[in-house]
Structure formats: C-alpha cells, structure tokens
Amino acid sequence: MKPTDKKNWLAEDLELDREFSDVSSKYARVAEEPPPVPHHIDRLVHGVAHQNAFDSLQRNWLLGNGPQVALAAMIFFAIGILTVYGLRTPTDTPLTEVGPAAPVVTTAKEATSATSGTDVLESDMTDFNSIILARQRASTSGPAESGKEPRSWVRVAFSVDAAGRAEAIRVIERCVRPSAGYDCMDDDVYDQWALDHIRQKRFKPTAQVQELILLP
Amino acid sequence: MALAVTDSSDVLAGTVEPADDQLIAAYARGDHGAFDELYTRYRQPLYGYLFRHCGDAEQAGELFQDVWLRVIASSRRFERQGRFRSWLFTLAHNRLVDHYRQTERRPGTVAEQETGDDDTVPADRTYDSGQAADALQAALTCLPLEQRQAFFLREEQGFSIRDIAEIQGIDPEAAKSRLRYAYSKLRDALQEHQL
Numbered sequence: 001m002k003p004t005d006k007k008n009w010l011a012e013d014l015e016l017d018r019e020f021s022d023v024s025s026k027y028a029r030v031a032e033e034p035p036p037v038p039h040h041i042d043r044l045v046h047g048v049a050h051q052n053a054f055d056s057l058q059r060n061w062l063l064g065n066g067p068q069v070a071l072a073a074m075i076f077f078a079i080g081i082l083t084v085y086g087l088r089t090p091t092d093t094p095l096t097e098v099g100p101a102a103p104v105v106t107t108a109k110e111a112t113s114a115t116s117g118t119d120v121l122e123s124d125m126t127d128f129n130s131i132i133l134a135r136q137r138a139s140t141s142g143p144a145e146s147g148k149e150p151r152s153w154v155r156v157a158f159s160v161d162a163a164g165r166a167e168a169i170r171v172i173e174r175c176v177r178p179s180a181g182y183d184c185m186d187d188d189v190y191d192q193w194a195l196d197h198i199r200q201k202r203f204k205p206t207a208q209v210q211e212l213i214l215l216p
Numbered sequence: 217m218a219l220a221v222t223d224s225s226d227v228l229a230g231t232v233e234p235a236d237d238q239l240i241a242a243y244a245r246g247d248h249g250a251f252d253e254l255y256t257r258y259r260q261p262l263y264g265y266l267f268r269h270c271g272d273a274e275q276a277g278e279l280f281q282d283v284w285l286r287v288i289a290s291s292r293r294f295e296r297q298g299r300f301r302s303w304l305f306t307l308a309h310n311r312l313v314d315h316y317r318q319t320e321r322r323p324g325t326v327a328e329q330e331t332g333d334d335d336t337v338p339a340d341r342t343y344d345s346g347q348a349a350d351a352l353q354a355a356l357t358c359l360p361l362e363q364r365q366a367f368f369l370r371e372e373q374g375f376s377i378r379d380i381a382e383i384q385g386i387d388p389e390a391a392k393s394r395l396r397y398a399y400s401k402l403r404d405a406l407q408e409h410q411l
Contacts, residue, residue: 012392013376020399026406027371030349034264034276041277045255045284052288053248 152176154194154214164202169195172211190216236300244292251291255284258304261373265305268368269312279315283308299382305373306383309365316361347409355405363398370395 017024158169171191175184194214203210236257242250262283267276286307294303356364362384369375369383381391 007388009376009378009388012388016377016392016395016399020403023399023403023406024371026348027352027402030352031371034260034267035273037259037263037280038273038277041281042255042259044281045288046252048285049243049251049255049288050248052291053243053246053251 152190152216154190154216155211156194156198156214157209157211158198159207159209160203160205162205164205166198166201166203166210169198171195237294240287240291240294240300244294251288254300258301262304262308265308265368265372266312268372269364275315279308279311283311286311302375302379302382305369305375306385309383312365313361348406351405351409352402355402359398359401363394363401366391366394367398367402 152175154174155172156169157172158166161167171194173184174187174190174194177183193216197214198212236254239250239254243254259280263276263280266279266283267273270276270279283304287304290307294300356367359367365384366380369380375383377392377395378388380395381388384391384394386394
C-alpha cells in the first residue's frame with residue numbers, strides 16, 4: 001500500500017470543503033445549468049448501443065460460451081441415453097445369456113423351427129433338437145435310440161426384468177431317460193438346481209415369457 | 217457541492233454503485249435495457265461536464281457521443297467493481313485530453329477565438345452576465361486543463377480527491393494539489409474584483 005493510502009481522505013475532502021466553501025458557494029450561485037443533451041445524440045447513442053447488444057446476443061448464442069458447452073454436453077448425454085435404451089429395446093433375436101454359458105440355452109421357438117430342419121443350429125442346439133425329436137418319437141412311436149440324446153433335462157419358463165434377471169421362474173417339466181423312452185416326474189432336486197441356475201444368469205430384457213431347457 | 221460517494225464512503229459505494237456494475241454487466245450480455253438505464257443516469261451529468269469544458273454545445277455533443285461509444289465498445293471489458301461512474305469520467309477525461317491535444321488549444325479559448333474579444337462572454341457560456349460569473353469564467357478559462365478538470369469534477373460531479381486522482385491517473389496528493397491551486401486562483405480572481 002502506498003503511503004498516501006494510509007491518509008484519511010475523507011478528512012482531507014472535508015478540510016478542502018471548509019477551506020474553499022466561499023468559492024464553492026459563489027460558483028454554485030452563478031453557474032447555470034448546462035443545456036440538455038440534443039435528441040439526435042440520444043437517438044444515435046441508443047441506436048449504436050442496441051445494435052451492439054444485438055450483436056452480443058448473436059455472438060453469445062444461448063447467453064454465452066458456458067451455456068454453449070452445457071448445451072453440447074446435454075446433447076451428447078441425450079445421445080448416450082438414446083443409444084443405451086435403443087440397445088435395451090426387446091427384439092425378436094434369440095435369447096442370449098450374458099453370464100457364463102449354461103449347458104443348453106435356447107428358446108422353444110427356435111426349437112420348433114429347428115425341428116423342421118430349416119435352420120443351422122449351434123452345437124448346443126443340436127442337443128436340444130435331439131431332445132425334441134426324441135420326445136416326439138416317444139409320444140408317438142415309443143422309445144428311440146440316440147447317442148446324442150441327453151439322459152435328463154429340465155424345462156423352465158420365466159420372464160426377464162429390466163435388469164436382465166429372471167423372475168417368475170416356473171419349472172414346467174423335468175424328465176429323465178432311464179433306458180428307453182422318457183419319464184417326466186416331479187423332482188425337487190432338479191427343480192432347485194434349475195432355479196439356482198437360472199437365477200445366476202442374466203438375459204436380455206424382454207416382455208415375453210421365455211422358456212429354456214437345461215441339461216444337468 | 218454534493219460530495220459523493222466512492223472515496224469517502226465505501227458503504228455508499230457498496231450500496232449505490234454496484235447497481236451500475238450490474239447494469240453494465242447485463243448490457244455486456246446483450247440486455248440493451250440495462251444500457252438505457254445507465255444512459256439515463258449519466259447522460260446529463262456527463263454532458264454538463266463536457267459542456268463546461270468546451271463551452272460549445274456542438275463540440276460537447278461530439279465528445280459526449282464519443283465517450284458513450286467507447287463505453288459501448290468497452291462494456292465487455294469493464295471489470296472495475298463499483299467504479300462505473302469513475303470509469304465513465306475517466307473516459308471523458310481521456311477524450312478531453314485527446315481533443316485538446318488534437319486542436320492544440322487550451323480549454324476555454326474556443327469562445328475567445330470565436331469572438332475575438334477576451335472581455336466578452338458568449339451567449340452560450342454557462343455563466344450569467346454578472347460580475348461574479350464573468351470573473352469566475354475568466355479565471356476558469358485561465359486554469360490549466362488538469363486543474364480545471366479537477367475543479368469541475370469536484371464542484372459539478374461531487375467526486376472526492378481519490379476519485380479525481382483515479383480519473384486523472386495521478387496520485388491523490390497531486391489531485392489535492394490541483395484542486396487547491398484551482399480554488400485558490402478562483403478565489404484570487406473573485407477578490408481581485410472585490411466579489
């Protein structure tokens with residue numbers, strides 16, 4: 001701080017006023033009011049000022065750089081949200097597990113198409129086809145022999161919530177093939193195993209009830 | 217004389233002048249209504265100040281217009297909190313200095329040159345035709361520009377010593393000295409005419 005800043009300038013002002021009060025009072029008496037500002041100057045200054053303000057608004061679209069950045073961030077955020085929800089929209093694609101692979105994961109719909117022999121399925125699906133074909137044979141023409149046919153399976157139905165978890169899990173049937181034909185019966189051990197297995201998995205959310213056949 | 221504001225009372229400066237700052241900031245963001253308010257506040261004081269110096273309405277109007285155009289152009293760069301009024305008169309001070317530098321004429325000599333008679337007070341001068349007015353006018357005419365400015369800033373606009381120092385870009389002691397010289401010379405002129 002400069003030395004002069006330490007001075008009490010209010011006192012200096014008052015002292016100056018006192019010392020020259022006579023001059024001030026005489027000046028106040030004789031000084032006339034200045035003329036008013038000419039109107040054409042008022043108009044000119046207002047015109048320039050308003051134009052400048054308009055330019056400022058145009059330059060600072062949406063009130064400046066800060067809001068522009070915020071707007072850009074909001075747009076990117078909205079795009080991100082749309083993308084995420086777009087990916088999570090239910091589709092007609094086959095149900096796919098997100099977690100560790102289950103022994104057999106497919107849908108009844110696929111299985112039906114597979115029975116017609118029109119689709120090429122993966123290895124897991126091949127097993128499933130065998131089950132379906134075997135069951136059809138069992139129900140119509142008695143026992144069937146196939147080295148690929150599994151010895152047992154559990155068929156479950158469930159729905160998938162928004163987080164991809166299975167809920168309302170219902171065991172439809174649990175079957176075994178002791179030697180010839182199939183024997184489906186109640187079995188708490190299979191039921192519990194199927195429930196535990198399905199609960200550990202994550203699926204694509206869908207509004208439709210899903211069915212899976214699990215091979216223990 | 218109404219002694220203001222900024223130097224002598226920080227409280228007043230804090231309560232009155234921030235509104236000017238808000239207005240100039242709003243104008244810088246594109247609010248032309250804020251400028252209208254500022255202009256209404258200061259148009260007549262500024263014009264009066266310039267007119268006192270020039271003694272000529274047309275010339276004062278030209279300078280007045282220039283000062284406001286500078287305000288408009290510099291509004292986004294204004295950063296002196298609570299000091300818009302001082303800033304405005306600083307711009308006016310600088311414009312006056314430029315003006316007299318360009319014309320190479322001392323303030324107050326315009327009327328003399330136009331009339332060709334030092335003893336005659338022109339019709340558009342700001343003082344009445346009485347002796348006191350004549351004496352004061354003559355004395356003011358003879359003052360150096362800086363002292364004359366300091367006198368008008370104090371008597372007409374109520375600026376404090378520190379405000380005047382800020383406007384003129386000098387030390388407060390120098391501003392006080394200018395004021396004392398100006399007042400003393402005016403007093404001498406009045407006493408000389410036994411007024």
